[in-house]
Amino acid sequence: MSGKIENLLFDSNSPTPVVAFFSATSKVAALALSTRLFGIIFPYFSGEWHIALGVLATLSMILGNLIAITQISMKRMLAYSSISQIGYIMIGILAADPENGYASMITYTFIHILMNLGTFARITSFGLRTGTDNIRDYTNNIDYFLSLCNSSIFPEYILILTLITIIVIDLSYKGKDILLLHRISLISLLSSIVLLLCQWEVKSVPIAPESLQINTPSNIFRLFLLIRSLLSVSLSVDYVRCTKIALAEFLLFISTAGSGGMLLRCANDLVTIYVASECLSLSSYLLSGYAKKDIRSNEATLKFLLMGGASSSFLAYGFSLLYGLSGGEVQLNKLVDGLLSNQMCDSVAIYTSIAFVVAGMAFKLSLVPFHQWTPDVYEGAGLYMKDPVLTFSPVLRSPSLGGIPPPSGFFGKLYLFWHGWKAGSYPSVPIALVTSVISIYYYLKIIKLMFTGKNERSGTSTIYIQNSLVSSSTSISKSSIEIAMIIRALASILSGILIDPIIGITQNTLF
Structure with missing residues (x-):
């Protein structure tokens, strides 16, 4: 069985996900068995086993690295590289010390698995795009990687990851470590801003061209939202301490609202626009009623929620009319082409749909006469500041x-x-x-x-x-x-x- 696995690992024609699975699974299982056997037997026969394992580990480190240098296939190079990595891991077993040697071996194994699978993921992505795993084809691949970073929504990914991290930490510490959550949010927002600025001038390669469109204006508004979120989070920790309310939920709503707002500017179809808008709106409803002990906050939240639900229904109805009039198109460019081809630009139905869309957007912008929620929410959202x-x-x-x-x-x-x-x-x-x-x-x-x-x-x-x-x-x-x-x-x-x-x-x- 082990011979079949090794042949599979060195077969450059094998599916990359299969190679990635066996490259990690077989080695982890073998290492687990080695620690089990050697942990029991090795202490009694350390002299004999030490020499044999030392020779095997040395040969694996030397030959694995030397042969890997000569390979032109990325998968074969990683296969030989993994052989040398096992030689390094064997050093922990040779230590025959469960407390230190095995601990270091397990730590390095974990790191090796993550890096190995991450590399295979990159090979899979590159192979699907080019149809090859030849290492020579990776020339100038850094330009593709940078453009991929620019086209993807990496800043939003960071906010979503931060959201999950805040939930886990808050459940683990039971809401006690406020400063840790605050610092994590600040670091994530700063990282998102830096990443957005670094990818500013890189040519966009859209990952989801039907749903998202990232360009310079969208980057500008995304930057505005990130800066606004950063300043809001910087105000939160002292206010939370003062009012004795939970910080985790506040940071959770800020991250969700920020992600929704950023995706809203990148949205390129009606469905994504509506989902991103509701993501922003629902978080805003919860933020407006965050000061639960303030009666005015509860009143403002109720008004905001009811009127926001009405505006969302207006927006959804307007989108549904546009969808039907365009012949079933949801992407914005195709929707316009559908309206023109169906000669709907001057019809009563198109004006009706636009009226509903404008009414829904006017509420979000608090334009008159859809502004009634704004004074109540601004007053009831909570404020405590008295400092010269x-x-x-x-x-x-x-x-x-x-x-x-x-x-x-x-x-x-x-x-x-x-x-x-x-x-x-x-x-x-x-x-x-x-x-x-x-x-x-x-x-x-x-x-x-x-x-x-x-x-x-x-x-x-x-x-x-x-x-x-x-x-x-x-x-x-x-x-x-x-x-x-x-x-x-x-x-x-x-x-x-x-x-x-x-x-x-x-x-x-x-x-």
Whole structure:
């Protein structure tokens, strides 16, 4: 049987998954038997067995590596390489020490199995694409690997893996290790941002062209979502400590919502768009009601859930009409072609479907008159901050939201309104200017209240929040909140100063 297995391993025509299975399974089984037998027999005959096994291990290490160098087939090279690896593993058995030798042998075996199977997975992927396992065909394969990383949704994979890791750790530690979960989330989000930036300029090779389309605009929005999630997570740990609520679920919802939002921008068919939208929406419903002890939070969540369900039904009905009118197409490009070929562009049905889709999207964007949920959710989602140091950040950011220079909001609005005027949006731009001036009033009102503290309703509201959410014995440092708020304030100022380079980068990236 062992001879048949070895012949299979060295047969370059054997199916790669079969070779991968036997390359790991047979060796693990043989090593298990070796540790069992030698663990009982070896201690009594160490001198005789030590020499024999030492010679076999040495020959395996030398010949396995030398023959592997001469191979041109990747599978045969891995077969000979695995022979040398077994020679290395035999060193642990030769130690005849269950506590140290066997432990090191088991550890290295585990690492070898993972690397071996990972390599075979890569060979399988390459073989399916090229039809060969010749090592010479791997020339310049790094370009394909980089383009594959760019085309795939690796940042989303990291968030999903983080989501699973958080669940496992929270169940293992029973919600006690808050800092560990917080650091894992921060590291995963930073890794996703770095990976997204590294693959920015690589030519895309779509993995699922019918469902996802990754391009530069999608990368920009994915980056925005990752940065927003990172800053939100940085605010979470001190708030969770203060309010005595669970952190794991909060991080879970953040990861799920972030993944849904990122996939939503890459979606290229109606089904993926709807599923990604619901992934984002359901997580948002749960986040809005996360402060369970706050009655306002419960009320806001109920409104958000009911109205969100209605908007989702509008969106689904609009998509179903588009699907039927296009002749059963779900991919966006084919859907447009189907509508044109069926001469449905000017029909009443197409306007009806668009109306339902716009209504569903308007709720997500909180456009009037679909905005009623927004004030309740913003108020009831939970906030606890009373710190003079943090007043610095809103003082800098509020003028930016109102369009007062020098923060970036002024230049952003100026750039937006100017190009809107050039494009002929003459009624909209004056209205936008007037409403921007009106918004300055309530943004400055926030700053006034921060310094004077005179508000007839503030006392009742603050007492309610503190009594319902915050433990009186809680005394924490809001270091993460301060850092996140200061970073946002400085980013607003610096982006206003460097607005020309930012606009130039955006134009070069998109066009």
